[in-house]
Amino acid sequence: MVNGYVPQRLTEALEIRRREQVIPYGGGTDIMVEHHRTGAYLFLHRISEMQKIVRDADYLRLGAACTFTQVQEHTLTPSILKEAIGRIAAPAIRNLGTIGGNIGNGSAKADSALIFFALDAKLRLMRADEERIVPIRSFYKGRKALDLGADELIVEILLPRDMPERYVYHKVGARAALAISRLSFAGLWSVEDGTITACATAFGAIDQVVVRNPEVDQILIGTRVAELDRVKALYLEAASKAINPIDGRISAQYRKTVCMNLLGDFVERMKDET
Secondary structure: OOOEEOOOOHHHHHHHHHHOOEEEEOOOOOHHHOOOOOOEEEEOOOOHHHOOEEEOOOEEEEEOOOEHHHHHHOOOOOHHHHHHHHOOOOHHHHHHOEHHHHHHOOOOOOHHHHHHHHOOOEEEEEEOOEEEEEEHHHHEEEOOEEOOOOOOEEEEEEEEOOOOOEEEEEEEOOOOOOOOOOEEEEEEEEEEOOEEEEEEEEEEOOOOOOEEOHHHHOOOOOOEHHHHHHHHHHHHHHHHHHOOOOOOOOOHHHHHHHHHHHHHHHHHHHHHOO
């Protein structure tokens, strides 16, 4: 028998989190297969405050208890996130799994986390008596290691109001569907008057955390599209030095080769679609 709490409001959930040792439970699609977990669960599926998607003066706010399906079907959701969600497992999983749970799992293979890294998202974390805003890049400390207190919950994912409008997304897996990423890539950019005004790339499943190197992408910002050929080699050289995949089930050499190929194609796509 599963023991747990089913709060109806966020304040109730945070109070339980403060006084009890509980495991936050969103959709459970990751937790339910971890047989070593013991203890009471804090079920979050009835908390309406964590299931909202709204845009305010500062952010596009995604409630951490929103399911993948809710996020994918919402009109405010950026297209790159919709596409990534569409590659997650099967509809039954997307109907249950939550974006907060995907982040809280602490995996560099998490499909939605890749997009949030590329968009430089922030996380709203709350405990009973305070809250804090943390960039997602600093929230991940390593594999399954998060900057999350024992009494805190991930409440919202905060996306910038102004996001690059063009993007590419690739998920490399063993099969076309129901596959865990062997490697994933997200790249976004904006162009105004023939000049690149924004550029952001991120790689998943090549290291302990999602890899995001804004200092490398900065090389392309301010470059005229017509001059991309001139800076492409410099960009790829800097990226090659910054991207150092780890060995695992997939070799580091394979991952590095695919990363560089994807980045080269990304630059060519920028030229073709502008």
